[in-house]
Amino acid sequence: MNNQQIGRSGELLLQYKLLLLGIESSHMKTSSGIDLVAYSPRNRRAYTVQVKTNEKPTPSGDNGKLSLEWWVPDDCPADLVAFVDLSTISVWLFSTGEIPKYSQKRYRGRQNFYFFVDPTVDLHSGQFSHQVHFNDFVVEKRAPVFF
Numbered sequence: 001m002n003n004q005q006i007g008r009s010g011e012l013l014l015q016y017k018l019l020l021l022g023i024e025s026s027h028m029k030t031s032s033g034i035d036l037v038a039y040s041p042r043n044r045r046a047y048t049v050q051v052k053t054n055e056k057p058t059p060s061g062d063n064g065k066l067s068l069e070w071w072v073p074d075d076c077p078a079d080l081v082a083f084v085d086l087s088t089i090s091v092w093l094f095s096t097g098e099i100p101k102y103s104q105k106r107y108r109g110r111q112n113f114y115f116f117v118d119p120t121v122d123l124h125s126g127q128f129s130h131q132v133h134f135n136d137f138v139v140e141k142r143a144p145v146f147f
Contacts, residue, residue, distance in 0.1 A: 010053025
């Protein structure tokens with residue numbers, strides 16, 4: 001797949017998972033940094049979503065262990081950011097305000113968010129750095145918080 005297909009697949013996966021939870025969403029055709037708009041009938045509010053997608057984990061530059069990595073612009077216009085891993089059909093959902101708290105570094109107007117998926121990575125580093133640290137952020141658990 002090319003990058004556009006990977007990105008669109010992530011958007012569709014998020015839409016599918018939201019629909020299974022009874023949440024309607026719509027794809028945006030503009031390049032404004034908003035990929036989807038999802039409506040919360042409970043809150044009577046629309047949420048904008050930026051979707052960041054990886055096809056699969058890749059070796060980390062630090063130690064070669066498998067990780068997933070996404071970059072989010074500091075000026076992200078969306079209410080929510082969804083991180084997608086197509087290889088495991090997984091989606092994690094964050095408010096835009098949570099990204100600085102959990103991102104590992106900031107570089108040139110972007111925040112780097114990553115975590116290791118390799119089970120041999122030391123989980124006692126004191127930093128949220130492994131997939132298991134983000135189990136509470138999977139879309140199935142987070143969607144009820146927002147929608």
